[in-house]
Amino acid sequence: MELRIFVIAAGSLPKARNFPAKAILSVVHILAIAVTASRTGVKNKCTAEKANRCSECLLLGPECGWCFQKEFSDESLHKRCDLITNLIQKGCDSDFIESLDVKKIVEEEKNSQLAPGKVSLQLRPGGETSLIVDVHQLKNYPVDLYHLVDTSASMVTNLERLHSMGYSVSQRMAKHSSDFQFGFGSFVDKPVSPFINIHPEKLINPCSVYETSCHPAHGFMHVLSLTDNITEFREAVEKQTISGNEDTPEGGLDALLQVAVCESQIGWRKEAKRLLLLITDQLSHLALDSRLGGIVLPNDGNCHLKDNMYTHSTVMEHPSLGLLVDKLLENSIHVIFAIQGPSINWYKDLLPLMPGAVARQLNSELSNLSELVEGAYQALLSEVELQVDNHINGVYVNITAICPNGSTIPGQNKCRNVKANETVSFNVTIGVTECYEGDKSIILKPVGYNETTIISLSSTCTCQCKGPKGHESGRCFNKEIDPDCRLCQCEDNITNSSCRALSQEQCLIESCQQYKDQPVCSNRGICNCGKCLCYQTKLGRVFGKYCELDDFSCPYHQGQLCAGDSSFDG
Incomplete structure (x- = not known):
């Protein structure tokens, strides 16, 4: 079994199956688009809309990046969102740029009719990547x-x-x-x-x-x-x-x-x-x-x-x-x-x-x-047809068959008139549209075959803003304005007397629960260093110490949220 690890930018379109070279070409491709756009005067969508948060910035496109370097730009916050090449030119260290990258690990299994056998992906909402799945019938098959x-x-x-x-x-x-x-x-x-x-x-x-x-x-x-x-x-x-x-x-x-x-x-x-x-x-x-x-x-x-x-x-x-x-x-x-x-x-x-x-x-x-x-x-x-064996909410999978004669029809997931010993390739595009909890698995299976390609998918829903080792303090800037990038290291010493008898991890988790046995951060956020970081939703704002409040669940009365009850004002 051969293990290949590489990182490519989301939205890239891999064509060859020499993955290391493809990774480099994908990054160069996106950087080339960004440079060309800046030189030709094409509107820079990374700065066209005001993005005051890291997550908002990344949703603008795969070529956009967010600089979380503490010393970068004392001007308006949205200047931190720009083309990755522009951020570097303006002095942001590349180690401090958050972008819509895709982490992909492909495991090639030999002596099989289906390759690859396993793929691990890490995607953010708004990101997508592509991979090639090959189906080849073995000779003298039982x-x-x-x-x-x-x-x-x-x-x-x-x-x-x-x-x-x-x-x-x-x-x-x-x-x-x-x-x-x-x-x-x-x-x-x-x-x-x-x-x-x-x-x-x-x-x-x-x-x-x-x-x-x-x-x-x-x-x-x-x-x-x-x-x-x-x-x-x-x-x-x-x-x-x-x-x-x-x-x-x-x-x-x-x-x-x-x-x-x-x-x-x-x-x-x-x-x-x-x-x-x-x-x-x-x-x-x-x-x-x-x-x-x-x-x-x-x-x-x-x-x-x-x-x-x-x-x-x-x-x-x-x-x-x-x-x-x-x-x-x-x-x-x-x-x-x-x-x-x-x-x-x-x-x-x-x-x-x-x-x-x-x-x-x-x-x-x-x-x-x-x-x-x-x-x-x-x-x-x-007739060789590739299907998705299971579907996951918030994840889309598009399959296009590349038939032995080189013909492709977008959205067509099968080839006909395939001869013995011919290989059918499938360009599989996977994208994430919304956050979900835990790791998921997508199973790709050719109809009538026992082999499967298992794609393990994890979604990073918040900007981690993790700088290089030794620069952890750089990611704690501007906590009030940029909650997407306020993940900080926990204090080594616990001063809360009620926590002294507990492990630090258990103590911090309990600090994110409104009541004992209640869901951590009301299942609407993540617990970081004993504090809840609430998820962002399309419906509205989630807030509160335990992410227990929002501005979309309570009904309006006479044009006022919750009939004007000020206790619901976040």
Whole structure:
């Protein structure tokens, strides 16, 4: 693993992946903009608006800086906000300039389809940065293929023909991977009325009207865990018998979710490309259909297999499409719908809502099944899409794909017609628009891949104004006027008698609490040296010893805040 550390200015646009050089170029780029603007007479936005606070200054743009050097400028305070180059020219030491810098640490993980694996970022509100994420498919990637087959009465002929399909599919797929595994499971429908006939005789043998014997209806039955033994797969299929139900739609999506989430029982390998082949000739029930049978409990999205049978088929609803898609993406599963007859159109209508899924027409003899699986596999691999697995309030992520042919479409996060061994790059821009508490993680994940890029994000919401070591007193200037830069070192000696028995840290924290067990600084500020520094908000001013007061929560009466109560005057 290679560790690269660098600092770049927010708003820069990295193009190459040689990060150290890129860092230097980014800083030079911003300084060049600032110099050019000053020489050409372009309006300097850093001084165009009066900024009396460090935080206000930095929001004006990435080229703006705030000089917190104590001896700098005795004129009006907003002169401390200017282009970084101007501040240096006017005598402000660069060590005393606060700016919208971005701290970025990139960890490159080798032998992976996704790089980088981990990124650490530190951003201020108003700042943003970009990074490149590469997706490259490895050669001879392991493949797991699970057959989920409709065993209702109308599929009796297909089930017989499926016996010989395992070997044929394995031969086809051998061109793409020598590490291939098969699994098998069956479904019919929820075994409750009106989906099945609940006459006692029909419960035992749903096919009695055809003067033949078949298996009772079931929501999902797991038959064979993933294995590379083709003979074992064929024998498992040959043992299967058909079943029966009453209505036309089947319980395919209900069974699909169980196959997706029952990872250990199915035998999904973490390192494999996961394919789930659903074979049917009918539509599938959706969530609210279950209520016809008196089932109203929403599907919880968890695995409920016992002795290889789905135990909650009569307890929980069919999954909603949104829940199903979430679980498929979470478990990196590509779905191949192999559909006989006109129902193919119903499944094609689902595809825009199901990333990483394809629907193909299966002929009446199943003779095109091997070709269908191979074609669907190639189609799935030819489309590479990067998604944000989670979203954070106050943080935006914009993704633009850079396809192998060099084409880019702003906002387009996928490439099509990607060939084997080609690399797809994604320009990922991350920005922070507001303060938040604690560190956050953004997870980037290509659809259908097991790898992720984890971006650890921390936000610095206040100006630290930290000078070089030995000059700490320089950051304590003008406390009354510039509260953003009043962070000072705590006194070494504690004179408060009530604190003598406590540690200094505990004492200082308690000084920021209005009452014991109350939030520090009312959760609306930070405790610094025993004093609350209140956050700044767009709604208005937060103030008070414990940040317990503000000028926007209390209602107005006759044009006066809090009906003119002077006790609320900060």
